[in-house]
Amino acid sequence: MIHSETRDNLWTLIAAPTIWALHFLVSYIVAAAACVPNVAIFQAIAGPRILIAVITAIALVAIGLIFWRARREWKGHGGGSVHDTDTATGRERFLEFSTLLLAALSFVSVVFVALPALFVADCR
Amino acid sequence: MSDATTGSGGAGGLGITEADKSDPATPKFPYPPKPATVGASHVNQDDPEVRKAQEERLIWVWDAPKGWKYWSAVNNTEVGLWYTATSFAFMLFAGVLGLMIRVQLAVPENDFLTGHFYNQVYTLHGTVMMFLFAVPIFEAVAIIILPQMLGARDLPFPRLSAFGYWCFLIGGIFVCGSILFSAAPSGGWFMYPPLTTQERFTPGYGADIWLLGLSFIEVASIAAAVELIVGTLKCRPPGMRLNLMPLYAWYVLVVAGMILFAFPPLIAGDILFELERLFNWPFFDPERGGDPMLWQHLFWIFGHPEVYIVFLPAIALLAMIVPTFARRPILGYSWIVLAAVGTGFLSFGLWVHHMYTTGLPSISLGFFSAASEAVAIPTGVQIFVFLATLLTGRVIFSVPMLFVSGSLAIFVVGGLTGVMVALAPFDWQAHDTYFVVAHLHYVLLGGMLFPVVAGVYYFWPMLAGKTLSDKLGKTAFWLMFVGFNVGFFPMHFSGLMGMPRRIWTYPEGLGLELPNLISSVGAFVFAAGFLIVVFDVLRPRSKQPYAPRNVWNAGTLEWLAEQEDKGWGVRSIPIVTTRYPLWQQKNFVEDVDMGRFYMPDAEELKRETMVTSVLDAEPVQCLRVPGPTFMTMWAAVFLAAVFIFATFHWWYMTIGAMVLATIAIFVWLWRGTALIPEKGEKDVGLGLKLPLYVSGPKSVGWWAMFITMVGDGTAFLSLIFGYLFFFTIHEEFPPAGMAEPGILWPALSLALFLAAWIASQMALSINKAGGVLLARALIGGSALLAFAASAAILAGPYFNGLDPVVHVYPATVWVLVIWTAVHGAAGALMLIYCLVRSFAGRLTPEFDIDIANTALYWHFMAATALIATVAVALLPLAS
Incomplete structure (x- = not known):
């Protein structure tokens, strides 16, 4: 178990919100490209919406994996929400717990951002 | 003296027998004390004589210069204080402008201000509050308290802080002063084109003053961001792992990171904007293929994160005060x-909520609306954490806590109206009305001004050794709190009744008279409260006794500060094992004061601080930091001259100032950076020896270069974004029949850039291996290749006759190639600098910071060249 663990650092901490940012950017570009130059505003944009659904699924799986990994290792280090011990494990557990929280926030935010593509069918 | 006779050092055993004033880390003060001859591990720290000698040295080394030379100081306490005082001065100036707005709007059809002057007043009010107060106050406060909080003697680049301050001061005076000549910008703080790009709408220099003055100040912000990121990551005390860092430091890290990604798009936008104003390049002119929407995108990609750049550091103060x-x-x-x-990330997905009424498709608006709602989650989490901490503690009510409670109350109201205006259909109704004015003032004053005043009351004893008045503080608070709500709450209603923003007057009979009059009264009550705070800070208090040390009985390191300020920052650099060492570590203050931790001395009379590792703060270096200098001021003055002369189109003087600024920066670097120490490592106490010189990824300079280039790369990518933006909005881009830069010149340029890049990397490793001659040849060759590459990339559009005035396509191509060529030339200058340093014996196989950092620059340069050449050469083939 110990051997399969990742050593957490500031980059692993921000991995999940970075995926959120990429998902956001790609969704925005896909929609913008589909609706520019915005002449046929009533035409359905099924293709771009499916594309957004696909990248949403990919982003959610990736964030879910980060969540799952962080949760498993955090539990493995004893869990809990207080991480002020002066040990490398304490620091590791803190980073894992924070990663877990950020992954949860990113997951919800990706779902939020995907919703417009679920409800809006054209370029109006 | 006992420290001269005990131990094994012997006379001159530490490599220095007297103050070496040629070293910038040794200040050029008179009467230096004798250097120590024994390393810190080998003295008897319990001997008062030893400690006295150590303290004399530390005080002499870290003292601020006296007399007129005081202004050459670079200590974080001095620079931070100037920075704070200056931002508050700009804030008061902008506050007066705000009151002028309220006087003008107190009654209908008022003629207190003319329409034209009113436009200048509100534009400057917003601009100054945002750019000259809200963001700089974060940098100012962080420069003062971050090193204290991290038990560091100073930040890693004290001269960079001073440079940033002088840029800020000069640029700020330039922008503010313009209104005295009725020449201030008048297009609103976001300067939308075409209102601001066309002479017939906004004649005069106002928009140029805004663009150039603020671009210059943005340089200062990015400098501060670099300083603060490196400071937080690399200058923590030993043992302060990431999970033990004060929350303030977490916020500083996040906010400085945000500055790095938020300000560069605005700088890119400023470049395009200024090229349009000065040279008529049509980036925002639809008649020639441009689009004003690009400016709105670039401005708000900066502008929305900026709200959080302002808000988070103030909340960070709460995170220190509440516990x-x-x-x-x-x-x-x-x-x-x-x-x-989380807020740091999500805040970059909100920018279009300032652009809901620009006609973007609903699906796009939906993304930004969704993200705007999502950001309420982390924001709310912070509020609940504070409430939970207060509910589970035994709260002591005091003036700082009053302001904290006021700030939470006001901010929550602003947050809730924020959730309302984040919904596009609601915003369509409220856009550009006083509802939004009310919302943004609730957010900014509740989320930023009240916490900052709480911070002033809280940290004042740490800075000045004396407390501010409780009585005045309470009066000030109630005047401010009541005045604010009376002033701004009615704006929700006047806004929903249809009162538009940025209009200099309103007619009678719409029911707007009463809410406006109430707002004006409230604004003056608020101002009276703030003036009491100003009076409390400025009143003479020589008779007032010193407050006890750590007057609030706080738990974090900044409260080690003694009543009478000693420049050294911290007596000895402590080993930290808890989040609140003053509460949780036994005997902590005494051990620090007795010098029982690291670096209790400045043995060689040089300014030093400790550098540690990122995750667990293990000691890695004893960093020598440079002392007082006027060179940073000169660099700022000349750089300011570049921007100011350009505003008035005095081109020869602009170029002259550019040359002088470059020289000043190189002199500063030559004298003050990458100095070869007199010995390889130093005894820092407790039996630990640390190197004095490290290069590459272990050094703070390498990180500063890396972080700067991330910001620089973001600006470049913003320009690329503009290029692709034009590509997507045009049916044909480049338009048919338009001249193109071709494949040949860009390809040649790319080949030359890549060759220069490879040569610079080889120079680094060959120099390290001892091949000095070959390394020099490679450095020189790389510089020549860089110049040739820069010329080649310009040759493409030049020889193919791309005229930037006729259409946005050639203009955008020119911007990309000029950006790349300027960076290539800068890269070449850095290489030449390395070459000269090598010949001067300041760059050797062992001491190679300069070439290591230059080689890092060249990684970014190669990426820039690759993207730019591919973009200009291949995009025409795609359409």
């Missing part, structure tokens, strides 16, 4: 980290 007065550690440390990092 102190709740008498317990913060509850939910990880949740605050979640909130800070």
